[in-house]
Amino acid sequence: MIQVIADSLSLGSVYVLFSLGLSLSWSVLGLLNLAYGAQFMLGAYFAYLFGGHVHASLLVVLPVAVVAVAATSVIADYFVFRRLRVRAGTPVESELAMLVASIGLAAVAETIVQNATAGNSEFIPSSTYKVRTLGFGGSTLHITNIQLLMTVVAIALTIAFAAFVKWTRFGRAMRAAAVDPATCELLGVNANRLFSVTMAISGGMAGLAGVLLGIDLTNVQFQMGDPLVTKAFAVIIIGGVGSIAGAAVGGYLLAFAETLVVVYGPSTYQDAISFALIIIVLLVRPTGLFAQRRWQRS
């Protein structure tokens, strides 16, 4: 049972790492960023290229990937999403336009990588980043050092993000802009700057998740982010859009459900049973477990 819990925590950390950045852009900018999987894939390719060819250590690869993918996110916001936000008549139109644009950006990024790699998978040998198995409790518990790192990073980032959004001035501005950007502007908040920083954080998270999960998976491929985007939507919806803690709880909940189905149930029904649980959660709490409360003046 201890191993099952460890497996669930490890898988949940993958989902949490992937979902945090997506959740942030969704809640603050109303951007359901389907290009997030492609950004994640770019992060993984940094792990492959820098580790496999330049032999750089993880301490070098991580910041480089985070900054580089964050930059792609800011560039996408400046040249595409910001313009769509400005030109759209209503928030709904803006969200739809950005959603479609993000599909386009994902296709562009994935096609470039697909052509550059001839569609092949590239592999990251365990030895590249010295991935090894750690045994605890007389070998009753096995976990790799990279899975342990992912778990620690996922939990630490969740706490840090939640604290940042709740208690810092910038975090409060983010929450306010998520509700009413126009009023925020009137109160002196530079909304464009705030959105750029949000996109940078979101992109950086995608880069971070890409590096760590690429190493854990041992391979990178141009469409590797796509299945995780679906899982991340589920995680965010379970937790409640806009809730950092919700994304974390949603990620670990989905992971526990999937692991339990594999270990104790019919594994081929893993997705079906897991998503059935999500439907049940939504039927009970349609806005998710930790939905943000919003007030509206009449």
Next chain:
Amino acid sequence: MNLAVKAIAASHMLGSTQIQITYKDTQTTQSLAVSEASAAADTNTDAIFGPVLSTEAVAVAPIVESAKIPTIFTQAGGPGVVTPGGYVFRVTAPQSEYQPKMVAYLKSKGVKTVTMLFDATVPTTAGIAQTTLPPLFKTAGITIKGSYGWSEGTSDFASYATKVAAENPDAVGVEGITTEPSPVIIALRNAGYKGIIFGGTSFQAFTLKAAGQQAKGVVWATDFDQNSTFPQTAAFVKAYEAAYGGAAPLDYAAEGYDAVYLLAYGLKDVTGTFSRTALQAGLAEAAKAGFSGALGMDVFVNQDLTETGYLQTYTGSAVETVPSS
């Protein structure tokens, strides 16, 4: 395939006739494969080399049959692709043909129990795990302890490994696509599983490299032995390595090479005025006769390649052929 085209031209096998191949990317999408095949059938294309996925091939096959355009598939090992006497040929023996060799090997190693792990979203891998192997295991007196499928895109195999390690079978079969063997093998070894791990054609030097020493000793059945001393195979390997910077050819390359040669032999056997129908007859004749190719002696039954296959193992850094017992 380009290598075969050049070799055929250099040997003047077809006299002044040149094979020209136009490549179309089906993007592993069934609908795109169908539209590309339909488009090719409507042009002056003489033959098609079909898409490699079974899901695409089963959709393309009826279209090329009704359009009467000779089509040669590689991979696409699922049922319902080749119709005897029709316009479709296949230059990859279905994996079901060389799995008996794998089961015989397991039996020789004293294996009594197995657990199967497989990609449930790919018809070929699911078919081998759920349909092909169980009766072979039963005949060999090997008991299946468990059979567990995952969905394509699964990002963590630890829970599967935990379950298998608890069952502790004598051997574990891993049937997945190319990106899956290494993470599954790593997860199994990390979970403390020490038994035999065996697999299918997704086990290759490049796919196992990621697992490194943890993949040492894994065994798999394949239709291509790059270490073979068969003259045509050795010549192909040498030519391939020379053409592609020393890279070792995979089974996909050998199958593609032989597919082009089947077309060439079919063209040679065309009698009378050239047409697609005449080419189909020529290909049928060439398949019936068989030929020596990169895969070895290519023998066809009902226009489908048949082969008993080879067993290979990974040393942690290279692929070695398991001697036939």
